[in-house]
Amino acid sequence: MFKKNLRSVIFASVIAVSLLLAGCSSEEATTPEDNEGLAITTSFSVLGDIINQITGDRGQVDYIVPVGEEPHEYEPTPGDFAKISDADVFYVNGLDLEEWLENVISNVSDTEIITLSDGVVGIPLVGDDEDDPHAWLSPKNVIIYVENLVADLVERDPEGEEIYRANADAYIDELKELDEWITEQITQIPEENRMIIVSENAFKYFGQDYGFETDGIWDINSLDEGTPQQYARLIDIVNERSVPALFVESTIDQRYMKTISNETGVAIAGEVYTDAVGAQGTDAKTYIGMMRENVKVFVEGLK
Numbered sequence: 001m002f003k004k005n006l007r008s009v010i011f012a013s014v015i016a017v018s019l020l021l022a023g024c025s026s027e028e029a030t031t032p033e034d035n036e037g038l039a040i041t042t043s044f045s046v047l048g049d050i051i052n053q054i055t056g057d058r059g060q061v062d063y064i065v066p067v068g069e070e071p072h073e074y075e076p077t078p079g080d081f082a083k084i085s086d087a088d089v090f091y092v093n094g095l096d097l098e099e100w101l102e103n104v105i106s107n108v109s110d111t112e113i114i115t116l117s118d119g120v121v122g123i124p125l126v127g128d129d130e131d132d133p134h135a136w137l138s139p140k141n142v143i144i145y146v147e148n149l150v151a152d153l154v155e156r157d158p159e160g161e162e163i164y165r166a167n168a169d170a171y172i173d174e175l176k177e178l179d180e181w182i183t184e185q186i187t188q189i190p191e192e193n194r195m196i197i198v199s200e201n202a203f204k205y206f207g208q209d210y211g212f213e214t215d216g217i218w219d220i221n222s223l224d225e226g227t228p229q230q231y232a233r234l235i236d237i238v239n240e241r242s243v244p245a246l247f248v249e250s251t252i253d254q255r256y257m258k259t260i261s262n263e264t265g266v267a268i269a270g271e272v273y274t275d276a277v278g279a280q281g282t283d284a285k286t287y288i289g290m291m292r293e294n295v296k297v298f299v300e301g302l303k
Ligand SMILES: [Zn+2]
Pocket: 070, 072, 134, 200, 202, 221, 274, 275
């Protein structure tokens, strides 16, 4: 109830801000003609880093959902909306990750919304027609994101084409190296131990590409979190499968997985990054850094 009321208050404020902005947007908008690249906003920090790798010094990249928070059920503020309204383009993951934001924006902003996951082969959610949105957790998919991104950047800012393409080629090489490194690292994990259990079952794409089964207390954050049925189901699986380790996400309260750990006697082996990069100053502050940290934690816990 409270959440719903808050949402309508935010929505009303967002409309007010957008009307204010509409009056001055033509003077203030950054255009490619400024020769400074584009003003880019994206939905969450993982995409923020990936886009930054491609734009380099050209243009400015901002993201909406703060590091440490998850992007599924985030409540955008009027300030967030101004960031989107001021941008030349708003890049989103798609696959229904940012449904909340798209609904707001379609009503109040002209900023074009571009989906970076187009072309990814989706993995369905459990008991749902929708696909899981966490495609970025496999670097193979991020290569598709980068190709979509470059195609759009070049069209939007043709003067930056050479920079965008050179950065993208270099970054795709890094993603391929990451992919090879992951493949090599996971050979340390016995095949029967290749099972990733986190609070939100977000590693489906990673699991499919690198040969892990995955499960979670819940399938996606937009569902109820931590119901007795969800606990009972996962406790049974952990016990039956003799799972060697459990993991927690940087963006989810650890008490959920602690309940599973207490009930099964299986330890939580470490923290992983799914819906946000790590804090500034950590090795996980970039997408590639966070994926390397994830794989190190998986290998340590499961080998
Ligand atoms: Zn998630």
